Amino acid sequence: MAGDRVIVVGAGFSGLAAASALAGAGVEVQVLEARDRVGGRTLTRRLPDGGWLDLGAQWIGPTQDRMYALVAAHGLTTFPSPAVGRPTVCWAGRRLDTAPESAGQVFATLDGLAAQVDPAAPWRAARAAEWDRLTLGGWLDATAPDPGTARYVGRLLAGGLLAAGADEVSLLQLLFYLAAGGGTGSLLEMAGGAQQDRIVGGPATLAERMAAALPAGSVRLDHPVEEIAHDGTGVRVRAGGEPHIGAAVVVAVAPALAGRIRYAPPLPALRDGLTQRMPMGSAFKVHARYPEPFWRPDGRSGVATTDAGPVTETVDNSVPGSPTGVLTAFSYGDEARQLRRLPVAARRAALLDALVALHGPAAARPADLVEYDWSADPWTRGCFCGMLTPGSWCDYGPQLRPPVGRVHWAGTETATRWSGYLEGAVAAGERAAAEVIAALG
Ligand SMILES: Cc1cc2nc3c(=O)[nH]c(=O)nc-3n(C[C@H](O)[C@H](O)[C@H](O)COP(=O)(O)OP(=O)(O)OC[C@H]3O[C@@H](n4cnc5c(N)ncnc54)[C@H](O)[C@@H]3O)c2cc1C
Incomplete structure (x- = not known):
């Protein structure tokens, strides 16, 4: 089996997990990543006060066993999401402690x-x-x-x-x-649910360590894959004008982005149709940083949900080791698109109004408001994940995982447990690696 080189497209958690499983089985692996960094939909901004902001994925929770195992294997730890105190539910113009x-x-x-x-x-x-x-x-x-x-x-x-x-x-x-x-x-849920824990240093740190643990030279950054040619003898993957030859390829990117790669021969109609019917979601995740978590002395957790306005929910996203209080706001779908259309100052004003409505006047004066628009990022184009449009699951869903010749599909969207999450990305990468190993004998 050694000598059968496998190409992996994408160094998100799914591509890194696939590469790690392949390398662990003695297979030579070459990961081609479009960006100048690994981690995909995770992105950690380190701050001078010792804290950090997770601009992309951030939480893991019970039953996401692969993620907890990776955290431990790479010498990292988790901390529980701060959620002490009462949440706020804004419902029909009233402020409640729980949803009706x-x-x-x-x-x-x-x-x-x-x-x-x-x-x-x-x-x-x-x-x-x-x-x-x-x-x-x-x-x-x-x-x-x-x-x-x-x-x-x-x-x-x-x-x-x-x-x-x-x-x-x-x-x-x-x-x-x-x-x-x-x-x-x-x-x-926060405690007991998918939002229970966070990784000290952020998940991007874990991605960096996963990449560093691969054999030297396995990951090539700034290598956007443009074309995948495949036949009975192998694959020829073109990235940045350079050819990369392998026995098989694992495409570990969301279907919408996989559809932007050229395939020779072209993908079967239903598989290409899947990539046309699986758009990325539309979220805006914004961090408001305050000198301290002002909501805690009032017995409030910082967790809020609301039935109206541009922001659907907030959480206390402060991290240990930093005095700063961070409230992170999420806006989705049409509301996120409306925010995206606004000039920066108007968007900032709309977000602060929404934070004040949820958390009171102290929310009006953050030291900093940090946003990152994943829909504008050419190598993600939306988040949290891709989803099949209404009416598409029955016809196109069965095309999610079956390989096309020597082209195998990973990425969180192909997971059967925790699809859309880091855990699903890792599981999908491991599944695709096992599939390739079985196919190559
Ligand atoms: C704002 C936000 C919040 C989230 N919150 C959470 C959370 O709290 N918990 C959780 O579990 N999940 C969360 N998610 C989802 C989670 O980030 C994803 O499920 C997971 O990161 C997907 O990993 P992946 O490897 O499948 O895809 P990606 O991370 O998208 O990796 C794909 C990689 O392929 C690269 N690529 C794309 N096209 C090409 C090409 N042509 N050639 C070469 N490389 C290419 C990309 O640059 C990228 O690095 C969140 C996502 C976002 C954006």
């Missing part, structure tokens, strides 16, 4: 439906065709006990999980995501 029971009832109904979906084959669910045609927004309008609950749940689930509006995602897409992530409790 009606929201919990809708979550329970959705969890019941998600239990009927196999995340490895959502198209096989008995009602797959019906759920694929229906948007989450349409389903909520017909099912939620009142319009306020429909709006709140839609913003939280389509937004908080898929960075989209409730009318942009099918019910089947959401049920797949719930099934892959263990249900609404597992996906939405």
Whole structure:
């Protein structure tokens, strides 16, 4: 098997996990990464006060065992997300400590439906065709006990999980995501859920260590892959004008970006169709830095959700070792697109108004407001992940994982557990590596 070189496209967590599994099996591996850094949708900005900001992915939680194992294997540690005190729920113009029971009832109904979906084959669910045609927004309008609950749940689930509006995602897409992530409790909670822990130093540090642990020269930065030619004898991958020859290639990028690479011969119609129907989400993640976490003395956790306005939710994103208080705000779907259209000063004003509405007048004067627009980044083009458009799962979903000749597919979007998350990215990379090893014998 040694001597059969495998090319990996992309040095995000999925590409790095694939490369590490291949190298561990004695396979020569060459990772080609478009950016001048590894880590993909993780990006850590280190600050002079000893703190840092995670501009991309940041949390891991229970059952994401691969991520905890990687953190430990690379000499890093985690800390619990700060969430001490009461959350704030803005609902119909009122400030509450918890969401009304009606929201919990809708979550329970959705969890019941998600239990009927196999995340490895959502198209096989008995009602797959019906759920694929229906948007989450349409389903909520017909099912939620009142319009306020429909709006709140839609913003939280389509937004908080898929960075989209409730009318942009099918019910089947959401049920797949719930099934892959263990249900609404597992996906939405801080303690006990996907937002439980953060990595000291940020996940980008972990990506750097994963890359450093590969054999020297395995990762080439600034190598955007333009073309993949493949036949029965091997693959020829062109990056930055240079050819790279291998026995197989693992494409570890989101389907929307995989569709921008040229393939020779061209991809089969349904596989190319998948890449056309899996747009990236639309999120705005903004960090407001304050001299101290001013919300804590009032017994507030900094966690807020709201049924209106440009910001859907906030969290306390302060880190140990820094006195600074960080409130991170998330805006999704249409609201994120509206923010994106505004000039910087108007966007900043809109964000601060929203923070004041959630956390009071002290939120009006951050020392700093830091944003990073993943939709503008040519090597991501949106976040948190790609999702199939309504009506597409049944026809195109089955094309997500099967290799096309010697071209194998990784990336978090292809995961069957924790799809859309770092854990899913790692699992998908390991799955693709195992597939290649089996194919090459
Ligand atoms: C703002 C934000 C918040 C998030 N929050 C969380 C969170 O808290 N927890 C969590 O688990 N997940 C979170 N996610 C999702 C998580 O970041 C992704 O699931 C994960 O990073 C995807 O990894 P990947 O390797 O599949 O893809 P990517 O990270 O996108 O990696 C793909 C790599 O391929 C490169 N590439 C693209 N095209 C080419 C090409 N043609 N040639 C060469 N290289 C190419 C890219 O530069 C990139 O490095 C968040 C994402 C964002 C953006």
